[in-house]
Amino acid sequence: MALLETKGLSMTFGGLRAVAGFDYILEEGELAGLIGPNGAGKTTVFNMISGLLAPTSGHIYYAGEEITRLPAHEVTKRGMARTFQNIRLFSQLTALENVMIAFHRHVKYGYARAFLHLNIGREEEEIRESAYRLLEEVGLAERAHQIAHNLPYGEQRRLEIARALATRPKLLLLDEPAAGMNIQETARLKTFIQEIHDRYNLTILVIEHDMSLVMGVCRRITVLDYGMKIAEGTPDEIRSNPRVIEAYLGEETADVAN
Ligand SMILES: Nc1ncnc2c1ncn2[C@@H]1O[C@H](COP(=O)(O)OP(=O)(O)OP(=O)(O)O)[C@@H](O)[C@H]1O
Ligand SMILES: [Mg+2]
Structure with missing residues (x-):
């Protein structure tokens, strides 16, 4: 099909x-x-x-x-995800935080850090666990707490793919x-x-x-x-x-x- x-x-x-x-x-x-x-x-x-x-x-x-x-968010909702020719990461956040944010589709780039601080509690814990598991699956668990910007280039690309996978696309x-x-x-x-x-x-x-x-x-x-x-x-x-x-x-x- x-x-x-x-x-x-x-x-x-x-x-x-x-x-x-x-x-x-x-x-x-x-x-x-x-x-x-x-x-x-x-x-x-x-x-x-x-x-x-x-x-x-x-x-x-x-x-x-x-x-x-x-619009893009409607397409994402239907199970499609993408990466970009120029890496798009929250470069000052950790690998784990980058994936956590990807679990929420509507967070604007400028508000990323504020979002992470506001969104405490149980839901955050669940998201943190899922994000960590995803990092494990893509072989980046050891990098979880490193700032994205400091990762080797190949791993930044891999992290971007992990973010795309967080929406569980088809x-x-x-x-x-x-x-x-x-x-x-x-x-x-x-x-x-x-x-x-x-x-x-x-x-x-x-x-x-x-x-x-x-x-x-x-x-x-x-x-x-x-x-x-x-x-x-x-x-x-x-x-x-x-x-x-x-x-x-x-x-x-x-x-x-x-
Ligand atoms: N937003 C835009 N406004 C005006 N022209 C654009 C825009 N986006 C792309 N183009 C033009 O459309 C053509 C196709 O661009 P596109 O980026 O899709 O090519 P590409 O095959 O991805 O190339 P590359 O391999 O260099 O990434 C190019 O001539 C480009 O300059
Ligand atoms: Mg291109």
Whole structure:
């Protein structure tokens, strides 16, 4: 069954067609990739699907329901979570506090610390325990009381994913999770994505420039170029697709043929 479907999804910024008529189907349980050169429209697709941007035209269906133009918190409520290309954490709070806040979807960034102090009592204890358990599950329990900002980059990314998992999503959208990571961190991330996919029965769509990661974990890859889908297939099919190779020619960040 399709968990996510887009039909004719389009976004125009001023005169720029960032995404043009994107038709896409993501089956429940898939671990799929979305790639394309810089500026191809990948993040814009995520922004529309997750309710941060209202599409100029087209439709989005999630779990059998049309969600086009629903605000982000309504989309979250239906079981979708995402991470961002630029890490979004409460950098001055601990890893544990970051996850605790994620259990409450409506806390504004500026009020995070005040919220933690106000929300004392039994409910807070339960949230603290759940947050700690989640940190254990993602291998960050030892970091629970460290300030997010001081964690190694790879662990900040992992913490961001843990925050996304706190809402217990069915669908997880990851926007360039390996960005800025070194080779070892990327290799660990690859295993981690596979693990959470299996353990939580998650459907995952990942945007990534790191070809070792995307070709290594995704069974199916979709390629965007200038806002349009130019290819879709298995990693092997994508690697040898002439249109894809052409789109990536001159790109420094990725070498799709390797
Ligand atoms: N809010 C916005 N306002 C105006 N233009 C935008 C906005 N967001 C994205 N764009 C433009 O839309 C196009 C697609 O951008 P998008 O961020 O979706 O690309 P991307 O595929 O995620 O690229 P990258 O790999 O560099 O992250 C780009 O030309 C970008 O400059
Ligand atoms: Mg992007």
